[in-house]
Structures are given as C-alpha cells and as structure tokens.
Amino acid sequence: MAQIELSGIERVFTLGDSEVHALHAVTVAIEAGEYVAVMGPSGSGKSTLLNLLGLLDRPNAGTYRLEGRDVTTLTADEQAEVRRNRIGFVFQSFHLVPRLTAAENIALPLMLAGVPPVERGPRVAEALKNFGLDTRANHRPDELSGGQRQRVAIARATIMRPALILADEPTGNLDRATGQDVTALLESLNASGVTLIVVTHDPVMGGRARRRLMMEDGALVGDLRADAASTA
Amino acid sequence: MTPADTLRFATRAATGYPLRTALMILAMSIGVAAVVVLTALGDGARRYVVNEFSALGSNLIIVLPGRSETGGVGLGSLFTSTPRDLTVRDAAALLRAPDVQRITPLTLGNSEIAYGGRLREVLVLGTSADYLGIRGYRMALGRFLPREDLERASSVAVLGATLRDELFGIEPAVGRMIRVGDRRLRVIGVLEKSGQGLGMNTDELVVVPVATAQAMFNTNTLFRVMVEARSRDALASAQRQVEDIMRTRRDGELDITVITQDAVLGTFDRILGALTFAVAGIAAISLAVAGILVMNVMLVAVTQRTAEIGLLKALGATGRNIRLAFLAEAALLSLAGALAGLALGHLGAWGLRLAFPVLPAWPPDWAVYAGLGTAIVTGVLFGVMPARRAARLDPVQALAKR
Ligand SMILES: Nc1ncnc2c1ncn2[C@@H]1O[C@H](COP(=O)(O)OP(=O)(O)O)[C@@H](O)[C@H]1O
Numbered sequence: 001m002a003q004i005e006l007s008g009i010e011r012v013f014t015l016g017d018s019e020v021h022a023l024h025a026v027t028v029a030i031e032a033g034e035y036v037a038v039m040g041p042s043g044s045g046k047s048t049l050l051n052l053l054g055l056l057d058r059p060n061a062g063t064y065r066l067e068g069r070d071v072t073t074l075t076a077d078e079q080a081e082v083r084r085n086r087i088g089f090v091f092q093s094f095h096l097v098p099r100l101t102a103a104e105n106i107a108l109p110l111m112l113a114g115v116p117p118v119e120r121g122p123r124v125a126e127a128l129k130n131f132g133l134d135t136r137a138n139h140r141p142d143e144l145s146g147g148q149r150q151r152v153a154i155a156r157a158t159i160m161r162p163a164l165i166l167a168d169e170p171t172g173n174l175d176r177a178t179g180q181d182v183t184a185l186l187e188s189l190n191a192s193g194v195t196l197i198v199v200t201h202d203p204v205m206g207g208r209a210r211r212r213l214m215m216e217d218g219a220l221v222g223d224l225r226a227d228a229a230s231t232a
Numbered sequence: 233m234t235p236a237d238t239l240r241f242a243t244r245a246a247t248g249y250p251l252r253t254a255l256m257i258l259a260m261s262i263g264v265a266a267v268v269v270l271t272a273l274g275d276g277a278r279r280y281v282v283n284e285f286s287a288l289g290s291n292l293i294i295v296l297p298g299r300s301e302t303g304g305v306g307l308g309s310l311f312t313s314t315p316r317d318l319t320v321r322d323a324a325a326l327l328r329a330p331d332v333q334r335i336t337p338l339t340l341g342n343s344e345i346a347y348g349g350r351l352r353e354v355l356v357l358g359t360s361a362d363y364l365g366i367r368g369y370r371m372a373l374g375r376f377l378p379r380e381d382l383e384r385a386s387s388v389a390v391l392g393a394t395l396r397d398e399l400f401g402i403e404p405a406v407g408r409m410i411r412v413g414d415r416r417l418r419v420i421g422v423l424e425k426s427g428q429g430l431g432m433n434t435d436e437l438v439v440v441p442v443a444t445a446q447a448m449f450n451t452n453t454l455f456r457v458m459v460e461a462r463s464r465d466a467l468a469s470a471q472r473q474v475e476d477i478m479r480t481r482r483d484g485e486l487d488i489t490v491i492t493q494d495a496v497l498g499t500f501d502r503i504l505g506a507l508t509f510a511v512a513g514i515a516a517i518s519l520a521v522a523g524i525l526v527m528n529v530m531l532v533a534v535t536q537r538t539a540e541i542g543l544l545k546a547l548g549a550t551g552r553n554i555r556l557a558f559l560a561e562a563a564l565l566s567l568a569g570a571l572a573g574l575a576l577g578h579l580g581a582w583g584l585r586l587a588f589p590v591l592p593a594w595p596p597d598w599a600v601y602a603g604l605g606t607a608i609v610t611g612v613l614f615g616v617m618p619a620r621r622a623a624r625l626d627p628v629q630a631l632a633k634r
Pocket residue numbers: 013014015020021022040041042043044045046047048049629
C-alpha cells in the first residue's frame with residue numbers, strides 16, 4: 001500500500017458558463033519517503049493537485065487514499081485534524097502572519113493542536129536552532145530576509161513532524177542562491193524520511209528530484225524516475 | 233486550541249491593528265458612557281427631588297377635602313357628591329389627637345397686591361403661625377403671622393422675598409400698609425429667599441392669617457390642612473387618629489383624604505425612576521449602534537485577514553478554532569470598550585456633580601451593570617456573523633488572496 005493513492009481524480013471549476021478541467025483522470029501512487037517534483041506549464045493544474053493532496057480541496061470525482069484511508073469523505077474537522085498531524089505546507093509567498101514573531105509563527109501548528117505553552121517553548125527553540133534562526137526568534141516577518149522567511153515557514157511546516165511536506169514553488173520568490181539553500185533544506189528533511197512533493201518551474205530543482213510528474217492541461221503526461229532514467 | 237491560546241491569539245490580533253481597535257473601543261465606550269452619564273443625571277434628579285421632599289419634614293400628614301377612592305394621590309373626589317367643607321374648626325380639632333404635634337390650615341387664592349401705585353397679581357396663602365415651623369422656612373425681616381385664634385382675621389401680611397423686592401425696591405417694607413384685594417394689611421415680615429419649593433414658589437407669595445384669606449375669598453373651606461406628627465414612627469397612628477377625629481365630626485362618614493409625605497414621595501420616586509429607566513433605554517440604543525459598528529469592523533477584519541484564515545486552516549485549524557478566535561476578539565474589544573466607557577461615564581458624572589453641586593449625579597448600580605452587560609452581549613452577538621463567515625472561508629481561495 002502506497003502512502004498516497006490517487007485514482008481517477010477529476011477537478012472541475014465552473015467560471016460563469018465555462019468549465020475549467022483543472023484536473024482530469026489523475027491516477028498516481030506515491031510511496032512514503034519519496035521525493036517528487038510536479039512540473040508543467042503555468043495553469044496545468046499543479047497547484048490544484050497539491051491542494052487536493054493537502055486536503056484543502058476536494059475532487060469532483062475519484063478517490064484519494066492517504067495512508068490507506070479514504071480521506072475525501074472525511075468531515076471538515078476530520079480533514080483539519082489530518083492536515084494538522086500529517087501534512088506540512090510550504091508556500092511560494094511564505095504566508096507568515098505579519099504581526100507574529102518568527103517563534104510565534106513556528107508555534108502556530110502546536111497552538112492549534114492544543115499543545116500547552118510549556119511544551120511548545122523547547123520544541124520551537126529546537127526548530128529555530130535547527131533552521132539557523134536562533135538570532136531571529138523575536139523578529140517579525142518584515143524584519144526577515146526572503147530566505148529567512150521561507151526557513152520560518154519550513155520550520156512551521158515541520159514542527160508537528162508530519163509524514164508529508166507539500167511545497168508549492170517554494171523558491172519562486174527567492175534569488176538563486178537562497179533558493180538553493182531552501183531546496184537543500186527541504187531535501188535534508190526528505191532524507192530523514194518525510195515524503196516531499198514540490199511544485200516547481202525550475203528544471204534544476206526538478207532535476208534533483210528522484211521522481212518527476214509532468215502535467216499538462218490537468219492531465220498527468222509523464223512520470224519519470226531518476227534511477228530509471230539513469231539506467232536507460 | 234486551548235482557551236488561553238484563543239484569548240492570547242485574539243489579543244494579539246486586536247493589538248495588531250491599533251487604529252481599528254481604538255475606533256471600536258471608542259464607539260463602544262461612547263455607548264456605555266452615555267448610559268452611565270444619562271442614568272446618573274436621571275437618578276440624580278430623582279434623588280434630588282426625594283431629598284427636597286424629605287427636607288419638608290417626613291412626618292407630615294396632609295388633609296384635603298373630598299374622598300379619594302384609592303386613598304393615595306389620585307383624582308380625589310371625582311365620584312363623590314360635593315364634599316362638606318373642611319373648616320378651620322376641623323383643623324383646630326385635629327390638635328386633640330395625641331400623636332399630632334402641630335397643625336396649620338391652608339387656603340389659597342389669586343388676588344391683586346398694591347403698594348404706592350405699583351400693582352400686580354399675587355397668590356395669597358392664608359395660614360397660621362405654625363406654617364413657618366412646619367415648612368421649615370425662615371424670616372428675613374420682621375416676624376411671621378402672630379399666634380392667635382384661627383378665626384381671627386387680623387389685617388397683617390408677610391411677603392415673599394421676590395414680591396417684597398418688586399413692590400418696595402430699596403424701601404423698607406416692614407410696617408408699611410399694602411392693599412390685597414379690597415383689604416388694607418400691614419406688612420409685619422418678609423420671608424427669607426428659598427429659591428425653589430415644590431408646588432409653589434414662596435418667594436412670590438403673600439401670606440395672611442387664614443381667616444383673613446377666607447374672608448377675602450368669601451369661602452369657608454380650606455384648601456388643605458398640614459398636620460405634623462410627633463415623630464416619624466408616630467405617623468401611622470397620627471394618621472389613624474386624624475381620620476377618627478374627622479369621622480366623628482362628620483357623623484361617621486369620612487369625606488376627606490389623608491395622605492402622608494411617604495405617599496407623595498413614593499409617587500415621585502416611581503415617576504423619576506421610570507424616567508431614568510427610559511433614558512437608560514435611549515442610551516442603550518447607542519450601544520446597539522456600536523454593536524453594528526463592531527460587526528462591520530469585524531467583517532472588514534475577516535476580509536483583511538483572509539489569507540491568514542486560509543493559512544490557519546492549512547495548518548490544521550478547525551472551523552471552530554477560527555470562529556472562537558474571532559468571537560474572542562469581538563468580545564475583547566467590547567469588554568475594553570465597555571470598561572473605557574465606564575471610566576468615561578464616571579468622569580462625566582463627576583463633571584456633572586462639579587457643575588451642579590446640588591444634583592447627586594451618581595449612576596445607579598443597575599445601570600452600570602446593564603451598560604457593561606449590554607456592551608459585551610451586543611459585541612459578541614454582532615461578532616457571531618463575521619466569525620462564522622471567517623470559519624466558512626474556503627481555504628484554497630483564502631490562501632490565494634494576498
Ligand atoms: N478557484 C478556481 N476557480 C476557477 N478556476 C480555477 C481555480 N483554481 C484554479 N483554476 C484554474 O484551473 C487551472 C489550473 O490551475 P492551477 O492548478 O493553479 O495551475 P498551476 O498551479 O499549474 O499554474 C487554471 O486554468 C486555473 O485558471
């Protein structure tokens with residue numbers, strides 16, 4: 001049993017009279033611990049796929065099994081619980097709460113999970129240290145560089161020790177060097193066993209993934225594995 | 233999410249947008265302050281009137297002709313046949329009651345007063361020597377009516393302070409002869425200025441012996457008799473004795489009305505209490521307006537923080553988490569506004585007391601609690617809709633918002 005099993009996923013948006021098939025007949029399985037890059041032109045449905053995997057959106061048809069459980073039929077609260085405990089999100093635009101400090105942003109998932117403050121403190125401190133943010137703990141997002149912001153976001157995505165990290169163009173708003181740092185950081189998390197799914201335009205970053213899902217017009221048009229490619 | 237965390241998060245959110253928060257607290261505080269100040273004014277007026285009345289002497293009994301059906305302050309003798317006169321003899325008889333200390337008969341009428349070519353309308357009060365003591369008035373000059381037989385129509389008069397000023401200017405008044413109606417009277421005294429005085433202004437009165445007034449107006453009946461009981465405790469028994477005496481004098485039929493100061497006071501107390509309540513209600517409308525403002529500001533907050541709400545959902549927040557966070561924020565803002573309004577209202581009431589020292593302008597306790605309660609309840613009620621809207625936001629769309 002794979003960690004993620006999508007079969008026959010359809011996602012249709014209706015905009016006035018016209019219908020947009022954002023996802024069409026998507027069937028794919030992803031094992032725990034995989035490193036997957038989702039690639040394709042703009043508007044091909046990459047973000048829609050990621051939102052679906054993150055239970056932020058529901059398909060119009062098809063089934064999504066996460067760790068063997070059909071999660072499309074869960075209630076909103078049950079889905080929230082799955083997101084809280086199993087999934088970490090990293091966004092292109094960081095999505096930090098501007099009025100909260102770095103430490104408070106990282107602590108948000110713990111707070112939402114009802115972890116008491118005394119337990120949160122040490123865990124947040126450890127995360128700050130691991131991500132090289134110890135000196136920035138009490139800075140607000142507008143006092144941080146882009147790379148630091150994304151590191152705060154990644155620290156926040158991993159603080160609950162999720163099984164799956166979903167990153168939507170995480171380096172899209174960063175310069176090349178910082179982007180590479182962030183990529184390396186995500187890869188190190190993957191190396192420790194977390195499944196990593198990254199949406200990216202960047203062929204270099206895509207090339208580093210062991211598996212690439214190519215999308216076009218809402219359909220999966222390619223599933224390339226690095227080891228298979230190297231033997232070919 | 234623990235309640236403490238919800239509260240902390242809401243506090244951070246409120247302090248994160250200081251202008252908006254200040255605006256909302258201001259609106260709420262104006263509403264609460266209005267309740268506090270207006271009820272302080274209303275209740276102050278009530279207390280003022282009650283105090284004034286009590287100052288008249290709380291052991292007063294008033295006897296008037298005609299039977300009132302209710303026994304209280306009412307329309308009186310509407311449904312009875314013309315009552316028999318309440319006479320000076322009746323009044324004198326009341327002195328026989330053991331619990332009665334003093335009595336004074338009252339007759340009122342309008343007439344003209346003239347001195348040295350000056351002429352004006354005047355209210356004539358016919359009464360007796362004890363009137364001064366029973367009402368607690370003081371003389372500015374000369375003396376009050378002489379202690380004499382109630383049926384003796386002496387040709388003397390006592391002037392109110394204003395009346396004296398108008399008639400005599402800088403001339404001395406005591407000892408001069410004036411004309412009231414068709415009678416020539418000697419001025420024997422001038423009352424001290426008392427300012428107000430409920431019912432009639434003594435400063436504008438001319439006071440003459442009761443028999444003189446009755447002759448002037450050609451009447452036998454009294455307007456009323458004021459009876460002073462020996463003490464406040466003796467009030468009830470004095471009232472009973474007065475009724476007994478009157479009944480025996482009228483062959484067993486009681487065709488007079490006896491009211492006590494307490495009954496009058498109670499009526500005023502009720503009227504002004506109701507007035508305060510109404511004023512509080514009007515002030516509460518401003519709280520409802522503040523509530524609507526809270527709602528709109530919270531709706532704006534939800535729109536402003538759409539991306540944040542989407543993020544929180546992505547991080548695993550349930551709809552309930554988000555609803556509670558926004559509700560807590562609305563409640564906090566209302567509470568802060570209510571407390572600020574309370575402070576502001578007390579400041580205003582203090583200002584009122586400074587400006588009008590005679591007015592005991594303290595807001596009643598119930599108004600303070602009602603104001604606070606209404607503020608918080610409206611804040612939370614009007615916070616429900618925005619909070620629900622926030623909780624229902626679609627996370628994908630919310631995240632897409634920048
Ligand atoms: N909420 C939405 N409503 C309507 N159309 C949408 C919505 N979200 C995405 N789409 C459409 O679905 C298609 C796929 O979008 P998306 O998944 O964002 O593409 P990508 O991330 O690959 O650029 C696009 O044509 C987009 O316009």
